[in-house]
Structures are given as structure tokens and as C-alpha cells.
Amino acid sequence: MIQTVNFKAFGKKYQGKVRDYYIVDDKRILVTxxxxxxxxxxxxxxxxxxxxxxxxxAFWFERSQDIIPNHLLSMPDPNVLIVRDTLPxxxxxxxxxxxxxxxxTSVWGSYERGERVIYGLQFPDGLRKNQIxxxxxxxPTTKADANAGHDERLTKDEIIKKKIVPSGIYxxxxxxxxxxxxxxxxxxxRHGLILVDTKYEFGLTRDGTLMLIDEIHTPDSSRFWIKETYNLKFSCGDEPENFDKEFLRIWYAKRGYKGDGRPPQMPESLIQKVSQRYIGVYEKLTGKKFVKRRGKIDTKKITENLVSVDLLPA
Ligand SMILES: Nc1ncnc2c1ncn2[C@@H]1O[C@H](COP(=O)(O)OP(=O)(O)OP(=O)(O)O)[C@@H](O)[C@H]1O
Ligand SMILES: [Mg+2]
Structure with missing residues (x-):
């Protein structure tokens, strides 16, 4: 398992909650x-x-670059992407x-309380939970700093007025x-899943180009439901069958954990179930069998790729 990495060759290690990364010139070595x-x-x-x-x-970056350019330059290892470092x-x-x-920050919570203008958007009456x-x-939400609290709701007007982003870029x-x-x-x-909601991050390159960064359409950034049973579940008023990590949140919530204090320890059976779920999402979305990595991350390979992406046209 990869809990963290310590690559001496690439300078200072930075850490998010899920990723470790190194910044080398105008590139980021993003280790998930x-x-x-x-x-x-x-x-x-x-x-x-x-x-x-x-x-x-990587699968999604390849299938979306006609919509917007993204940060991906090279994949030297199944856990490592070399990406363009941007101003996020x-x-x-x-x-x-x-x-x-x-x-x-969920919309349903507000709607259920009777709000009809949420995130500055007008909602019609008569919607039911989980309805399309x-x-x-x-x-949009703010992106909270690593240890500084939770993401806060924003509206488009606030983003423009507070000049968080110029309106053209927004x-x-x-x-x-x-x-x-x-x-x-x-x-x-096409692969039997509903992409319920998802989150994107963007960054600006040194020459001012907007690009898609971070990750895309993964189980960490998205929620998925099973398409086949959605209509029936919805019409019966049942919760849709989820195919993401919602069951993990539910496991914690049942034990009264909402993010404060020391989290309860996950039992091995739950860890395995979560692992299988992640692999399941990968296999469903890509239609490919997941092949587990072998061996450790080879830093020599990363160095080679860093050199070869430098030779790419900008
Ligand atoms: N190309 C890029 N340029 C600049 N920053 C990037 C790029 N790709 C990803 N990032 C940032 O790198 C970090 C990746 O780490 P990770 O996903 O673990 O962070 P996180 O815990 O989700 O985020 P946070 O920064 O909120 O703690 C994120 O802060 C993400 O915004
Ligand atoms: Mg992240």
C-alpha cells in the first residue's frame, strides 16, 4: 500500500489529503x-x-481534451502523473x-427546508429527493486550505464581485x-452508471491558459448511481443504489462520526469493500480489467519522463 512517498531527488515534498507532490520547474509530480x-x-x-x-x-483526461486542455503531460507509473504546474x-x-x-452544502438539504434560491439559482417547486x-x-464552493476548515458555498455573483476570478475566465x-x-x-x-454530481478544478498556466487540473470523474470527486435500478427506486421513494463511497460515509455516520475528533478505526472487511468498490468503478467506466501494479514506484522512470516532457512542444 502507498501511504506516502519520500523521493529525495525532487526536492520538497508537499502533501494534500490524498496526494503527495513535488514541484520541479513548471511541472508537478503528482503521486496519488x-x-x-x-x-x-x-x-x-x-x-x-x-x-x-x-x-x-488519465482515462478521462484523454477523453476530454477536445473540450478543454488539461494538465497531464505523462504517466511514468500507475500512481504518478507528471502534470503542468499551474496557478490553481x-x-x-x-x-x-x-x-x-x-x-x-447539499442542495437537497436547503430545498427541503423550503429554500427556492440556492447558490443564487432559482429552483422550481415540486422536486423530489434524487430527482433529475x-x-x-x-x-461553486471555495477551496479550503489543507487544514483550514470546510468548503463554503459561493454564488456566481460573489465570485465576480469579489474578483476571485475575472468574469471572462469564470x-x-x-x-x-x-x-x-x-x-x-x-x-x-453507456456503462450503466449515472454521474450524479462531480467536482472540477481549474488552473492557469504561466501564459494565462485555463486548464483542467487535479482529477476528473473519479470516485473521490464524483458520485455514481446504478442506472438500471434508478427509475424504480426513485418512483418507490427509495434511495438509489449508489456505486461510490457513500457507504463509507454512512458507516461513519452510524457511529456518530461527522469529522470531529478521532475517527473510529475502519475494520479490515470495510477496507476491502471500499477497495473493491474503487476497482469496480474503474472497471465499469473504462470497460477494462483493473491490473494491479507490481513493485515500488521507480523514481528513475519519473526522471526520464521529466526529461522527455521537456522536449514536448509547449
Ligand atoms: N496542475 C496543478 N497545478 C496546481 N495545483 C494542482 C494541480 N493539480 C492538482 N493540484 C492541487 O494539488 C493538490 C492535490 O492534492 P490532494 O488532492 O491530496 O489535495 P486535497 O486534500 O484534495 O486538497 P486540499 O489542497 O484542499 O487539501 C490539490 O490541492 C489540488 O488542487
Ligand atoms: Mg483533491
Whole structure:
């Protein structure tokens, strides 16, 4: 399992909750570890999770570059991407196709309390929980710093007024986010999954080009439901069959854990179930069998790739 890495050759190690990374000139060596987070906390490690996230993101980056350029330059290892280092835009672009959710930033929570203007958007009366929305919506949040609290809701007006992003760039982000969601939904549907909601991050290169960064359409950034049973479940008023890590959140919630204090320890059976779920999402979405990595991350290979991407046209 990959809990963390320590590559001496690439300078200072930076860490997010899930990724370790190094910055080398205008590139980032993005190592996706097996750490799992929920409630903005690291809860443990899940076998093969980092590889699933890396390979799945690479799969989607390739299938979305006609919509917007992305940061991916090279994949020297099943857990490592060499990406363009950008100035990250401090907004998470959340796209939702359904009215749903369990967290405090969820749209359903507000709607159920009677609100009809949520994230500055007008909602019609009469929606039921988990219903498909008339069209997908963007509900942006701030991107909280590593240890500084939770993501907060934003509206488009606030983003423009507070000059978090120039309005021209924000418009490009909106257009890309909706097109990416449409593409993701269509491919997921072909493989029997509903892409319920997802989150995109964007960054600016030194020459001012907007690009898609971080990860895309993974079980960490997205929620999935099983398409086949959705209609029946929805019409009976039952919860859809989820195919993401929602059951992990439910496991913690049942034990009264909501992100404060020391998290309860995951039992081995749960860890295995989560691992299988991540692999299952990968296999369904890509239609390929997941092949587990062998051996350790080879830093020589990373160095070679760093050199070869330098030779790529900018
Ligand atoms: N190409 C890129 N340029 C700049 N930053 C990037 C790029 N790709 C990813 N990132 C950032 O690198 C970090 C990846 O680490 P990870 O996904 O573990 O972080 P996280 O825990 O989700 O985020 P946070 O920064 O909120 O703790 C994120 O902060 C992400 O925004
Ligand atoms: Mg992240």
C-alpha cells in the first residue's frame, strides 16, 4: 500500500489529503497515494485506491481534451502523473445533475427546508429527493486550505464581485464544467452508471491558459448511481443504489462520526469493500480489467519522463 512517498531527488515534498507532490520547474509530480479522506479528514489507506484514481483520471483526461486542455503531460507509473504546474483557481466547480446530497452544502438539504434560491439559482417547486434536474447546475464552493476548515458555498455573483476570478475566465470555467459533465454522463450511462454530481478544478498556466487540473470523474470527486435500478427506486421513494463511497460515509455516520475528533478505526472487511468498490468503478467506466501494479514506484522512470516532457512542444 502507498501511504506516502519520500523521493529525495525532487526536492520538497508537499502533501494534500490524498496526494503527495513535488514541484520541479513548471511541472508537478503528482503521486496519488492510497489515503482516503471524507469529512475533510484522512481516515486510513485503501489498497489500490491511488492507482485507480491515477489511471481513471488519465482515462478521462484523454477523453476530454477536445473540450478543454488539461494538465497531464505523462504517466511514468500507475500512481504518478507528471502534470503542468499551474496557478490553481481557488474554486471547486461542482456540477450536479440531480437534486440530492447529504452534506451541509447539499442542495437537497436547503430545498427541503423550503429554500427556492440556492447558490443564487432559482429552483422550481415540486422536486423530489434524487430527482433529475431540468438541466445540470453549477454550485461553486471555495477551496479550503489543507487544514483550514470546510468548503463554503459561493454564488456566481460573489465570485465576480469579489474578483476571485475575472468574469471572462469564470465563463470559460462554466462552459467547460457543463461540457465535461455532459461528456462524463454520456460515457458513464453507456456503462450503466449515472454521474450524479462531480467536482472540477481549474488552473492557469504561466501564459494565462485555463486548464483542467487535479482529477476528473473519479470516485473521490464524483458520485455514481446504478442506472438500471434508478427509475424504480426513485418512483418507490427509495434511495438509489449508489456505486461510490457513500457507504463509507454512512458507516461513519452510524457511529456518530461527522469529522470531529478521532475517527473510529475502519475494520479490515470495510477496507476491502471500499477497495473493491474503487476497482469496480474503474472497471465499469473504462470497460477494462483493473491490473494491479507490481513493485515500488521507480523514481528513475519519473526522471526520464521529466526529461522527455521537456522536449514536448509547449
Ligand atoms: N496542475 C496543478 N497545478 C496546481 N495545483 C494542482 C494541480 N493539480 C492538482 N493540484 C492541487 O494539488 C493538490 C492535490 O492534492 P490532494 O488532492 O491530496 O489535495 P486535497 O486534500 O484534495 O486538497 P486540499 O489542497 O484542499 O487539501 C490539490 O490541492 C489540488 O488542487
Ligand atoms: Mg483533491
Amino acid at each position: 497515494t492510497d489515503r482516503i479522506s471524507a469529512f475533510d479528514r484522512i481516515l486510513g489507506v485503501i489498497p489500490h485506491k491511488g492507482q485507480v484514481l491515477t489511471e481513471l483520471s 483557481i481557488p474554486i471547486e466547480m461542482v456540477v450536479r445533475g440531480y437534486i440530492s446530497g447529504v452534506t451541509n 434536474l431540468p438541466s445540470p447546475i453549477i454550485t 465563463k470559460q470555467m462554466e462552459r467547460a464544467a457543463l461540457a465535461l459533465y455532459a461528456r462524463g454522463s454520456r460515457i458513464a450511462a
